[in-house]
Amino acid sequence: MDIQEWEQRHNDAFYNVKKALPYLEGMFVAYNSNIDAIKHLTDKELSRLIGLFNEDNIQARVETYPREIKEPLDFMARLLISMREGKAAEIPTHTSDTHEWLKENLGFDYARMGGQAGIISNLLARLGIKKVVAYVPWLSEEQAEYFVASENLVHPKVEDGNVVLKPPREAFKPGTESKVNWIFEYSRDMEIKCGGRKFQVPRDNRLIISSRPKWIRLDMDRKIYEHLDSIFPIDGAMLSGYQMIKEQYEDGSTYKDYVLHSVKVIEKLKALNPELRIHVELTSIQNRVIRKAILTEIVAKHVHSLGLDTVEVANALNVLGHEELSYSVIRKEETGITSLYQGAVQLLKDLSLERVHVHSLGFYICILAKGHPLTLKEHRDALLFSSTLAGAKALNGKIENLEDAEAGLDVPISSKGIEDLENFRVYCVGKKLCTPDEFEYGYLYGPDHDAVLIPSKVVDKPKATVGIGDAISAGAFAAMLARMKQDRA
Ligand SMILES: Nc1ncnc2c1ncn2[C@@H]1O[C@H](COP(=O)(O)OP(=O)(O)O)[C@@H](O)[C@H]1O
Ligand SMILES: O=P(O)(O)OC[C@H]1O[C@](O)(CO)[C@@H](O)[C@@H]1O
Numbered sequence: 127m128d129i130q131e132w133e134q135r136h137n138d139a140f141y142n143v144k145k146a147l148p149y150l151e152g153m154f155v156a157y158n159s160n161i162d163a164i165k166h167l168t169d170k171e172l173s174r175l176i177g178l179f180n181e182d183n184i185q186a187r188v189e190t191y192p193r194e195i196k197e198p199l200d201f202m203a204r205l206l207i208s209m210r211e212g213k214a215a216e217i218p219t220h221t222s223d224t225h226e227w228l229k230e231n232l233g234f235d236y237a238r239m240g241g242q243a244g245i246i247s248n249l250l251a252r253l254g255i256k257k258v259v260a261y262v263p264w265l266s267e268e269q270a271e272y273f274v275a276s277e278n279l280v281h282p283k284v285e286d287g288n289v290v291l292k293p294p295r296e297a298f299k300p301g302t303e304s305k306v307n308w309i310f311e312y313s314r315d316m317e318i319k320c321g322g323r324k325f326q327v328p329r330d331n332r333l334i335i336s337s338r339p340k341w342i343r344l345d346m347d348r349k350i351y352e353h354l355d356s357i358f359p360i361d362g363a364m365l366s367g368y369q370m371i372k373e374q375y376e377d378g379s380t381y382k383d384y385v386l387h388s389v390k391v392i393e394k395l396k397a398l399n400p401e402l403r404i405h406v407e408l409t410s411i412q413n414r415v416i417r418k419a420i421l422t423e424i425v426a427k428h429v430h431s432l433g434l435d436t437v438e439v440a441n442a443l444n445v446l447g448h449e450e451l452s453y454s455v456i457r458k459e460e461t462g463i464t465s466l467y468q469g470a471v472q473l474l475k476d477l478s479l480e481r482v483h484v485h486s487l488g489f490y491i492c493i494l495a496k497g498h499p500l501t502l503k504e505h506r507d508a509l510l511f512s513s514t515l516a517g518a519k520a521l522n523g524k525i526e527n528l529e530d531a532e533a534g535l536d537v538p539i540s541s542k543g544i545e546d547l548e549n550f551r552v553y554c555v556g557k558k559l560c561t562p563d564e565f566e567y568g569y570l571y572g573p574d575h576d577a578v579l580i581p582s583k584v585v586d587k588p589k590a591t592v593g594i595g596d597a598i599s600a601g602a603f604a605a606m607l608a609r610m611k612q613d614r615a
């Protein structure tokens with residue numbers, strides 16, 4: 127693969143997508159937003175934290191692999207597990223004890239918009255999309271301040287029995303508490319010594335402690351559901367936050383009730399615009415019952431497009447019964463990309479999707495059901511556009527507008543990503559997914575699916591990594607929809 131050719135394609139794609147975006151009437155984005163308290167961990171801070179515990183106790187807790195943060199020791203254990211493998215993870219906590227302990231013993235560097243829906247709403251608004259309707263069931267006054275204050279970003283509000291669209295600052299529910307997550311960003315090559323063991327962090331990544339206070343409900347306000355037509359016209363919906371759903375609730379309801387409500391919302395959105403396309407953005411979901419329910423009850427058959435990272439592909443395959451494939455995806459060796467591709471194809475089939483967009487560090491893979499409305503070139507433009515967004519966000523830590531996004535064009539394409547794709551060429555040509563020439567374009571033609579592969583832009587020393595995947599998925603999905611509208615205009 128010729129890197130110069132791909133740089134040029136990034137440029138062409140950016141301007142093609144920029145021309146298409148104004149064709150979008152609107153996007154609906156729900157459910158989860160929170161305030162991210164971000165802490166960039168240094169070696170010194172980490173060893174000070176470890177020093178607050180008995181190191182043998184930390185090791186012992188690491189062995190139990192806690193799936194929930196009940197006390198600071200659980201946090202220490204999951205932080206070391208995440209750093210040891212350089213793997214992103216998001217762990218729920220249902221009490222504020224750890225929040226208090228972290229405020230006392232560590233503090234954070236800065237607070238920012240968090241949550242897939244929060245990050246995606248702000249990004250789409252900053253790209254100048256005509257109308258972005260954000261919906262956060264737990265919108266607090268403080269949280270409302272983290273949304274872009276621009277006239278194209280609105281939030282539904284119940285007024286005199288009706289639903290009107292207001293700036294988030296005028297749509298919050300008084301008295302709602304804020305949901306604050308802790309994000310621990312760590313860098314490649316950090317040295318960790320604990321319990322007589324020593325290791326180096328293999329890549330930049332982050333651990334998320336997701337606060338799940340008991341009052342949180344992943345549900346749509348009744349009145350807003352009844353007047354859902356008031357958010358239209360919209361061309362697409364990006365939904366996320368289902369990881370908030372719990373198995374049991376104090377009032378006797380269970381996750382089945384919230385899954386049912388979530389599906390009703392999706393069905394009503396599609397009834398109000400049969401052309402509507404719906405995308406779900408995943409995150410790491412520790413509870414396997416919930417992870418399976420989200421995939422098989424909400425995503426499968428109801429949703430068109432799924433966005434996820436490589437770890438989430440492995441985790442999804444695992445609960446869908448493909449343990450072997452899941453393991454080979456997570457093993458990340460030379461055959462990593464082949465397994466990742468096979469895994470993404472498996473998800474498209476198992477979940478009856480039109481589109482599965484996987485983002486990895488250095489390349490993206492997008493699997494498409496046959497008959498998808500756009501050409502592979504138009505899909506490739508959408509992915510290349512999102513790669514430029516990722517570059518800009520990693521470089522500057524934010525994207526305020528399309529001009530900021532353009533800065534991403536100066537970020538070099540990852541040579542490791544090119545190398546990973548080159549390792550995949552033999553498999554593709556061997557399986558007759560493409561001729562050697564077609565591989566140069568990044569187009570694959572399967573028996574029951576097509577695919578687009580692109581090498582992506584990677585910043586060597588990123589400002590922060592949290593939320594880049596959300597930006598990639600949002601940029602590509604919006605660009606794809608815009609192209610569909612432009613082609614029909
Ligand atoms: N330094 C970087 N430069 C460019 N892209 C990056 C960088 N670090 C991470 N990314 C991209 O961001 C993605 C992270 O996605 P994900 O794990 O879903 O994070 P989040 O859900 O927090 O957005 C990676 O798959 C990669 O494509
Ligand atoms: O599951 P939660 O608590 O909504 O948190 C989602 C987390 O994932 C992110 O949206 C990144 O994808 C963070 O900003 C946020 O803290």
Ligand SMILES: [Mg+2]
Nearest residue numbers: 408409595596
């Ligand atoms: Mg993600």
